[in-house]
Amino acid sequence: MTPAEALQVGMRDLRASMAHAKAQGSYSQLRELGEATFALPAGPTAGTAPANDFDARVIATIAAIEQVEGRKLQLQLSLPPRELPMHSNAYLFYKQLYWLKLRASAAQQDIDQDRFNALADRAARELVPALQVAHVGSCASAQINVPADAPDEEAALELVRQITVHQSLNCHQDAGKAVSAQQRLDHDIVEIAFSAQDWKSQ
Secondary structure, eight states: OOHHHHHHHHHHHHHHHHHHHHTTOOOOOEEEEEEEEEOOOOOOOSSOOOSSSHHHHHHHHHHHHHOOOOEEEEEEEEEETTEEEEEEEEEEEEEEEEEEEEEEEEEEETSHHHHHHHHHHHHHHHHHHHOOEEEEEEEGGGOOOOTSSSOOHHHHHHHHHHHHHHHHHHHEEEEEEEEHHHHHHHHHOOOOOOOOHHHHHH
16 A cells, blocks of 8 residues: 555545544534645755765655655534534644544634644644654565666666665564664653454454
8 A cells, every 4th residue: 555545545534533423422513624735844864965966866766755745634613512613633644554643623712723723733743753653573574676677777766765665664573673772761662562363354
């Protein structure tokens, strides 16, 4: 599944979950104001300028793959029991083989739409990059395929592209490599174990 396909699936499920919550009475008068692409800040780039056009293409290829783009869904709804009008934004991203969803809501009487959007967007741009997902298992193995008849530069670019895509998944053969000792000191770690049978059922 490509990231674009994953976002389509995720947005479908997001809308289904909101419809279910409305049916259960969690909120009412749910209205979509619009959906748009929402890009996270790009990661740091090397400080040196590319030596030639090929180096520039390599850097651009890596940057394009590492750029995480999600979806932003602007909503309005009313919150029972007083039917309080609310601003609400939903953000959905697919990175490191996981869907990451952020919901932000605020009473319309407390903040205007533009201010709410600015604060919610800032929260998404700061919180989502801070969430890192590491995997342990067979996804650490990768098969790289480069056309034998491709020109040298194109073959090299394809190699870079596939390696970068695989590295972006953050997959490891064992838990010791997935999370370093320093990361365990500096971060809150949540471990989720899946059995092989969990995947066979999909």
